Amino acid sequence: MPDASPAIMPTYGRLPVTFSKGEGAVLYDTNDRAYLDGVSGIAVTNLGHQYPRVTQAVAEQASRLIHTSNLFHIGLQEAVAEQLRAATGMENMFFCNSGAEANEAAIKLARRYGDQKGIASPQIIVLDGAFHGRTLGALSATGNKKIRQGFGPLLEGFQRVAPDDLPAIEALAAERQDIVAVLGPRQCWSTSRRRRATVASTSNGRSSMAAMTRSRPSFSAARVTCSCQARTTTL
């Protein structure tokens, strides 16, 4: 399969497959070959493809109104926020479109908290090898040098500690008066255990599995609960 069109900015190395439809946990490529979807759009399509209630809700909404804006009250958004509040016990919700934005919001909330406490240069603890996102603030927090390289000058105010070293986090927070938050990673890579996205065929060649495994899956972020993430990370 040829590389992606040069009209696409080459920000990602893409696997040589194009999916044309999905049903539940199964994806079909343009040759109608079936794959078990172990990626879910990096944890986005968690209810599977063509989940009837999701399909119906999206179609119904699109047939009535595509978008207004935050300038106005949005009844459905408020209803969802209430549901999330009841489910999580959090005070309120911030809606955004990506994990990177969720972390930008978390960084801003932590800094605002520091400002209110009179801390001139609030610091946020982040983990080595942690991935936080590709916008500038989230990129500055990201622990992987290769991802950060070439985008300087980046944001200051991050203190890096080794992953899985809770005593180090506690010691740093106790020692410094300017620590305002610990930012939980969306995923954390240790180079020795890093695994790449794979497309593996089964022996009969009929079905395949597209799987992206992460060294510490427990760190992957829930996208809808971005403000919960911000809240729980603020000390």
Ligand SMILES: Cc1ncc(COP(=O)(O)O)c(C=O)c1O
């Ligand atoms: C390595 C990596 N790149 C990109 C993304 C997509 O990020 P965003 O939600 O900010 O678009 C993710 C999502 O978790 C990710 O883990």
